[in-house]
Each structure stands twice: as structure tokens, then as C-alpha cells.
Amino acid sequence: MKFDMDYIAHHNALTETNPYLKLFLTIFLLILTLALDNLYFDIFIFIVMSIVILAIAKINYKSYLKFLSLPMAFLVITCLFLMFFFGKGEVIYETGIFGIVVTTDSFHYAVYTFMRVFGCLPCLGFLALTTPIAKILNCLRTLKVPKVMVEIALLMYNAIFIFLNEIDTMQKAQDTRLGYHSYWTSFKSLGALVSTIFLRSLDKSETLQFALDSRGYTGELPVYEPRKKEN
Incomplete structure (x- = not known):
């Protein structure tokens, strides 16, 4: 699961x-x-x-x-x-x-x-x-938490799940190639996974910046605000 x-x-x-x-x-x-x-x-x-x-x-x-x-x-x-x-x-x-x-x-x-x-x-x-x-x-926004902290939290949350998905995909690919069938191959696969994730993180950060710029990013990210319930 x-x-x-x-x-x-x-x-x-x-x-x-x-x-x-x-x-x-x-x-x-x-x-x-x-x-x-x-x-x-x-x-x-x-x-x-x-x-x-x-x-x-x-x-x-x-x-x-x-x-x-x-x-x-x-x-x-x-x-x-x-x-x-x-x-x-x-x-x-x-x-x-x-x-x-x-x-x-x-x-x-x-x-x-x-x-x-x-x-x-x-x-x-x-x-x-x-x-x-x-x-x-x-909640943090309405409690007047500095905008920069809210934006950092949002970007970190987004990045964490992107990389978890990348790790899951790479591990499955390595497993199908018998990358974890022995201790030695497991260490090699783990080293390759860590090094690749580091390179992917640099690539993803650059892609994220391009995506923000292309959508008119001016230094402030919009935060979801739920609709007020009508009486």
C-alpha cells in the first residue's frame, strides 16, 4: 500500500x-x-x-x-x-x-x-x-503568519511529495532489474538512487521556477481560501 x-x-x-x-x-x-x-x-x-x-x-x-x-x-x-x-x-x-x-x-x-x-x-x-x-x-494566513513562511511551507510540501513519488518510481524500476536481490546490489542501488535524486532535485527546482515565472509569479503564491457558508 x-x-x-x-x-x-x-x-x-x-x-x-x-x-x-x-x-x-x-x-x-x-x-x-x-x-x-x-x-x-x-x-x-x-x-x-x-x-x-x-x-x-x-x-x-x-x-x-x-x-x-x-x-x-x-x-x-x-x-x-x-x-x-x-x-x-x-x-x-x-x-x-x-x-x-x-x-x-x-x-x-x-x-x-x-x-x-x-x-x-x-x-x-x-x-x-x-x-x-x-x-x-x-489558518496560518488568517492568523497573520508571515507570507514568506506560508509560501515556504507550501513549496516544501509540494517538493516532498514530488520526490517521494520519484523515489517510489525509481525503486520499482530498480527492483524489476533485481537491484535488491543481494546486499551488494542493494548498496549499489541505494547509492545510485541517492545520487540520482540529488540531480533530479536540482532539475525539479529549476522546472518549478520556470513554471512559476510562466504563470506570472511576482513573489507571492495564492493560498486556498474556503468559501463562507451561506445562511
Whole structure:
């Protein structure tokens, strides 16, 4: 099943719920989670927001897990880096590799960082998976967020899904040519994928600029504004 966040945001039980309410709730929970810095509260928020996403918004659990998979992968890598290379205190584990050790401070630092991000992820997922990006950007615009920030968010959102589609197409092409049938070919295919995506990103950015210029771009992108309901 291909992950399509934009489709999910338009087709769930909370799509038509007030976007301002969802935006403020997300911001409030993020600030509360970061301010309290409590491991038990982080777990509580993760469980509660996951229930809201799966049971109330009725989003498929596979889609939710796919949403969490990429940031969780980066989170684990970051926390391992923090654990082995930061912090002082009593040594609790020695790797035996170039003097790299785990200390009490670095272990606690990694655990607390992991749990705080762990608690924030479903809060962001609640907003991203239940609210179309057009409604989010309209909320930001009406709340007087600087136009340049709204436009950057729109362009980044557009670029992310273009490149995810490119990656999916290239991976399928490599897979049909047995590009992942062994560890060695998998590493070669991954290297070719990364290098090609970098070149494609440069090409896509130039194409996007040409497309904007050809449509009379003057430095400001129009943002969707929903029609007011007639009484």
C-alpha cells in the first residue's frame, strides 16, 4: 500500500472538523509535552493521540505506522548518536571502539530526547493526517503568519511529495532489474538512487521556477481560501 498523506487528510472522519481547533489543540499539546518533560506524560499523550487518530479519525493503522516510520528512524539514529558521543558522568558501557562509551548523562539525555519526540509525533500526526494542507495554510494566513513562511511551507510540501513519488518510481524500476536481490546490489542501488535524486532535485527546482515565472509569479503564491457558508 502506497502512503499518500494528502489523500488520507481529505478522507477521514475528522476532515471537516474545524481546522483552527485542530491547529490550536496540536500546538497546545506540543507545548505541554515539551514543557512538562515527563516520561509518563509522553507515553500517555502518545497513547491518547494514537487512539484519536485510529479510532476517532478512523485512519488505517498501516498508514499511521508508515507516517511514524521515517521520523522514528531518524529519531533512533539521533538518540544513538547522543548516547555514544555526548554527555559526561559515570561510564556504564564501553564499546571498545576508539574509546567510545556510554555514560549515565548521555544515556539519560538520549532516553529523554527519544521520549519527548515520541510524545510529540502523534500530535503532529493528528494535524497532518486529519487536515488538508490547504486548510492549514489558510489558518496560518488568517492568523497573520508571515507570507514568506506560508509560501515556504507550501513549496516544501509540494517538493516532498514530488520526490517521494520519484523515489517510489525509481525503486520499482530498480527492483524489476533485481537491484535488491543481494546486499551488494542493494548498496549499489541505494547509492545510485541517492545520487540520482540529488540531480533530479536540482532539475525539479529549476522546472518549478520556470513554471512559476510562466504563470506570472511576482513573489507571492495564492493560498486556498474556503468559501463562507451561506445562511
